[in-house]
Amino acid sequence: MYSIIRIITIIGLLSTSNTLYAQKTNNNSLELGVLGAGDESFYYGGYSKFVVPLSNKTNYFTISFALTAYFDFKGESEPNAYLVDDIDMRLIPTVNFGYSLNFNKVQLNFEVPIGLSCAHTKGTLVNETIGFERDYSNNEVFFNYGFSFSPKYKINNSNSIGLTTFLPFIKDKAQSGYQIGIGWTKTFANNVYKK
Amino acid sequence: MKFIYLLLLPSLLSCSKEENLEVIRVIEEFSLQSNIINDSYPIYVYLPENYSNDSSNQLIIGLDGDTRFNAIANLIYDKTQNGSMPPSILISIGNNKNRNRDYTPTSYEHGTGGANNFYQFIKEELIPELESRYNFDPSNNKTLIGHSFGGLFTQYIMAQNRQDNPFNKFIASGTSYWYDSGVIFEYEQNYANENIDLDVTFYNGMGTLEGGVLLASFEEMNERIDNRNYPNFKHKNELIEKSGHTCSANTIFKKGLDYVFDN
Numbered sequence: 001m002y003s004i005i006r007i008i009t010i011i012g013l014l015s016t017s018n019t020l021y022a023q024k025t026n027n028n029s030l031e032l033g034v035l036g037a038g039d040e041s042f043y044y045g046g047y048s049k050f051v052v053p054l055s056n057k058t059n060y061f062t063i064s065f066a067l068t069a070y071f072d073f074k075g076e077s078e079p080n081a082y083l084v085d086d087i088d089m090r091l092i093p094t095v096n097f098g099y100s101l102n103f104n105k106v107q108l109n110f111e112v113p114i115g116l117s118c119a120h121t122k123g124t125l126v127n128e129t130i131g132f133e134r135d136y137s138n139n140e141v142f143f144n145y146g147f148s149f150s151p152k153y154k155i156n157n158s159n160s161i162g163l164t165t166f167l168p169f170i171k172d173k174a175q176s177g178y179q180i181g182i183g184w185t186k187t188f189a190n191n192v193y194k195k
Numbered sequence: 196m197k198f199i200y201l202l203l204l205p206s207l208l209s210c211s212k213e214e215n216l217e218v219i220r221v222i223e224e225f226s227l228q229s230n231i232i233n234d235s236y237p238i239y240v241y242l243p244e245n246y247s248n249d250s251s252n253q254l255i256i257g258l259d260g261d262t263r264f265n266a267i268a269n270l271i272y273d274k275t276q277n278g279s280m281p282p283s284i285l286i287s288i289g290n291n292k293n294r295n296r297d298y299t300p301t302s303y304e305h306g307t308g309g310a311n312n313f314y315q316f317i318k319e320e321l322i323p324e325l326e327s328r329y330n331f332d333p334s335n336n337k338t339l340i341g342h343s344f345g346g347l348f349t350q351y352i353m354a355q356n357r358q359d360n361p362f363n364k365f366i367a368s369g370t371s372y373w374y375d376s377g378v379i380f381e382y383e384q385n386y387a388n389e390n391i392d393l394d395v396t397f398y399n400g401m402g403t404l405e406g407g408v409l410l411a412s413f414e415e416m417n418e419r420i421d422n423r424n425y426p427n428f429k430h431k432n433e434l435i436e437k438s439g440h441t442c443s444a445n446t447i448f449k450k451g452l453d454y455v456f457d458n
Contacts, residue, residue: 040440041406076373076408083407119404125411129376130384134411138403140437174404174439 026053026060031150033164033183037070039173043090045070047164047181051098059101066113068092068166068179081130086123092116092144092176107160109150117144117176142175144168152185160185222268227324229316232297232309237261237289238321241268242329243275243282252331253283253456255338256317256362258345259294260287266445267340270452280456283338284331288321298341298348300382303375306344310351322361338364338455342444346370347379350416353395354382365397366451369405369440372412380416387423394427398454400447402438409440429458 031049036042049066072088094115101108122137146169152162166179223240239260246252257267264287274280290297297313299306326333339362341349346367353365372379386393397420401413417432431454435443 072406075406078373078376078408080376081373081408081412086407088406121404121407121410123407125408125415127377127380127412127415129378130380132415134415136407136411136414138410140403142437172404172437172439172442174402174442175437 025056027188028052029160029185029187031164031183031185033181035068035070035164035179035181037068037090037166037179038072038177040177041072041075041088041174043070043072043088043177045089047179047183049096049183051185053100059099062096062098062100062109062111064096064098064111066092066094066096066115068094070177070179081125081127084124084126088121088123089119090176091118091120094144096148098148105154107152107154107162109148109152111148111150112145113148113166114145117142117170119175140175142170144170144176146170146176150183158187158189160187227321229320231316231320232312234290234293236316236321239264239285239287239289240329241271241285241287243271243284245275245282246284247282248330250330250332251282252329253281253336253338254322254325254331255283255285255340256321257285257287258298258339258341258348259291260289261291263287263342263444264289267448270445270449274452274456280452284325284329286321286325288317294344298344299374300347300351301375301378303378305374310348313348314352314355318359318361335359335361336363337361338366340366340368340448340451342368342447343440344371344374347372347374350379350399351382353393353397354379354386357390357394363395364455365395366448366455367397367399368444368447368451369401369409370399370413370416371409372416373408377412380412380419383416383420391425392427393420393423393425396429396455396458397431398447398451399430399432400435400443400450401432402435402440402443404437404439405443410434 029051034046036044047068049064051062051064054061069091075083077083094113096111096113098109098111119140124133124135126133146167148166150162150164152160154160161184164181164183168176225238226235227238228235268285271283271285275282295306296309299308300310302308339349347370349365349367350370435446
C-alpha cells in the first residue's frame with residue numbers, strides 16, 4: 001500500500017513540475033471519445049483522458065490519466081431467456097506513459113497504460129422456456145497494462161480528432177479487452193503566448 | 196525493432212489461441228470415416244508412457260481435438276507421471292469446423308442439431324475402431340471432456356440413458372447454456388422424469404467473466420441436478436475466478452481430471 005502511495009505521489013510531482021515547465025509550447029489536453037471493446041463479447045462505452053506533456057520539444061514524452069468504461073447490456077440473451085436489469089461492465093483507470101510525435105497537422109501518440117480493470121456483472125436471468133428466474137452478480141479487480149496508439153488530426157491550435165486503440169498485454173482478454181474508438185481532444189492552449 | 200518485439204511479446208502469450216505446448220509422449224493420428232454422419236474425422240491419440248497391453252488403461256475422449264488435444268494431453272501426462280491418474284489414453288476428435296452441427300442437440304439459429312448422430316458415431320463407429328487398435332478398459336466408465344458447445348454436448352450425453360452409455364465421467368467447461376434458450380435444461384429434466392439415479396461423476400466449471408446468462412444458468416443447473424438427490428451421483432461445480440470463457444478452459448480440464456479420477 002505504501003509503495004503505491006509513494007508511486008502516485010512521485011507521478012503527481014513529476015506531472016505537476018513538468019506541466020509548469022512545458023506550458024510555453026505544449027499544453028495540457030483533455031480527450032473524450034467513444035469506443036468499442038472486447039474479445040469474447042462486444043462491449044461499447046466511452047473514455048476520457050487528461051494528457052500532460054513532459055517537455056516543450058516538438059516531440060515529447062507525456063503522462064496521462066485515463067478512465068475508460070464499457071458495457072454489454074445484452075449478453076447472450078435469447079428471445080425466451082433474457083437478462084433483466086443487467087449490467088456487465090469494465091471500469092478501467094490507468095496512468096499512461098507515452099511519447100508524442102508531432103508533424104504539421106498530424107500527431108502520433110504511443111502510450112503504455114498501466115492500471116486496473118474493475119469488472120462488475122449483475123442482473124437477473126429470466127428463462128421463460130424452462131421457467132426460472134435467477135439473480136447473479138460478480139465483482140473482480142485485475143491488474144491491467146498494454147500498449148496504446150492514438151493518431152490525431154489537428155483541426156486547429158486547440159482541437160483535434162483522432163482514433164484510439166488499446167492492445168492489452170494481460171493474458172485473459174476478458175479482464176480487459178481490445179479497444180478501438182474515436183475521440184475529440186481539447187488542448188488548453190496558452191493564447192497569450194501564441195500571440 | 197527489439198523494443199517492438201518486447202512490446203508485442205506479452206500479447207503472444209494470450210490464451211485466446213491454442214496453447215502450443217509440446218507433447219513429449221506417444222502421439223498417433225488417423226482419419227475415421229463416419230457412415231452415420233457421412234463425414235470424416237481426424238482422430239488424435241495420446242498414449243501414456245506406461246501404456247500397457249492389458250486393459251487397465253482408461254479411455255478419455257476430448258472434443259474440439261484440432262485445438263484442444265495438446266493442452267489436455269499435457270495435463271494427462273503430468274497427472275499420470277505424478278500418479279494422480281491411472282494410465283489413460285486420450286482420444287481427441289477433430290473436425291472442429293463442424294462443431295455447430297455435431298455438438299448441438301437441437302436445430303437452432305447457431306447449430307443444426309447433430310448431437311444425437313455424433314453420439315451414435317462415437318458409440319458405434321469410433322469406440323469399436325479404438326477397441327481394434329488399443330487396449331483399454333471396455334466397461335462403460337469412459338471420460339468425456341468438452342468446452343463451450345463441447346460442454347453442451349457433454350451434458351447432453353450425461354442426460355442419455357445409462358444402459359448403453361459408454362461414459363460415466365463428465366467434465367464440462369463453459370457450457371453453452373444459452374443455446375436454444377436453455378434447451379439443455381429440458382434434457383436434464385427428461386432424464387430426471389424417467390430415472391431415479393444418475394451413476395456418474397460430473398465436474399462442471401465456468402469462468403466468472405462469462406456474463407450473466409451463463410453465470411445464472413450455471414448456478415441453476417448445478418442446483419437442479421443436486422436437488423435430484425440421485426444416490427450415486429458425484430458432482431462438483433466450480434467458478435474459476437478472474438477468468439473468461441476461453442482462458443478458464445484449461446483450468447477446468449485440470450480440476451475436472453483431478454475430481455473425476457479422485458472419486
